[in-house]
Amino acid sequence: MKITLKIWRQQGPNTKGHFKTYKLDHVSTDMSFLEMLDVLNQDLIKKGEEPVAFDHDCREGICGMCSLYINGRPHGPLQTTTCQLHMRTFSDGETITIEPWRASAFPILKDLVVDRSAFDRIQQAGGYISVNTGGVPDANEIPISKKIADEAMDAAQCIGCGACVAACKNASAMLFVSAKVSQFALLPQGKPERKERVEKMVAQMDAEGFGACTNTRACEAECPKGIQITNIARMNREYFSAMVSSYEVAAGEGGAG
């Protein structure tokens, strides 16, 4: 099939970017979207032009690195990661517009590559549990109901890809943060830092400059891992109850408070 690509090119974080148009004449419908870009880059290298920079790693839908805002939607028209998107989803002769994630908290490094370390800093602020060293505890020692365990596992599916931020008109990171908060809030292992965790992660999320949630649910519709906004409601509950009942902790303070 033949396709036309309109791709955002930008030299560096502080330079001005622009769209550039490329034509590909021999695209196989079986190619993944990233393979199609590999072919484009091969062509560009042969022609002595600079290849398009884009993020990817596992190419099997688990690492969250591949980004790309394709035809107005993060990860393109299907609710998958870009590496799991195939060219058969598009039609012959189609023009495909590829943009980077757009959010102040995700500055562009080059072309389609954005810096998502804001997510890492949110995780570092509270997305962990304390585990004491010593003998390995018996896995079945702590009773957890199946439904709760399932819900925690569903939240833990989040791969930190940032599609929720990209999809949201407010560039809000609520779906990501709420998945990370929920995953631990639901389980006994997460109880010791429960209040402190949500307070610190929300504070970090705000400090990074993500927007506020207006419950449009665009994140949920685009999340490749099916994370649901019930997690956002849970985070709101956790946050309000933590704020009114916790001992006051300052952001960045170490230890279980």
Add this chain to the structure above:
Amino acid sequence: MKWIVDMFTSTLGRKLLMALTGLFLILFLAVHLAGNLQLLKDDGGRAFNIYAEFMSSNALIQFVSKGNFFFILLHTGMAIALTIKNRKARGPEGYAVVSGKSSHWTSRNMGILGTLILVFIVTHLYHFWAQMHGYWGNITTLDYDGKPVRDLYTLVDMWFAKGWYVGLYVFCMAAIAFHLWHGFASAFQTLGLNHLKYNGVINVIGKAFAILVPAGFAFIPLKMYFS
């Protein structure tokens, strides 16, 4: 006390204020409609006037009314603060192509709908509230069995005889309907009240409220205009 400041300056805390004030305004709309429906009573406006006189002179009602003004300002203030933050969060360069498929139209346009509502509230207050309270115009006072009662009914009747005013009124009620189509259930989500057992009920009540209450408000001027 730093935690209180932290909480209400956080995005979540500001949303909490929006949701709580929004829900209060929803309650207010229901009460306001119940009062307005008396305009339809075929008694030359007697029931409505007595009701309006009571509402504008009772100390408790006046106290709640001050709160209501404050909540409208708070709701609007938070809306502006959050909208500015959200614009900034997207960054200077927006998307060239945006597909609107993944969210509902109303949820993306709460600010525009809210602004329409605000313009309406201001004109509405100017025309009725300000005259009722004697800030301008000269509202006549009637004598109901020896009790002086201000004749708000005649004033309302006069405005609802103007086609353009009725049109504007109905249009703004539509804006409220769309605002609440998203807002009602959204407020519960913001408060963290999202639960499979209750979501269905909240949604049904929310959608029904969003249609029926603005429709009720809009029906009154239409009826008075055409009869």
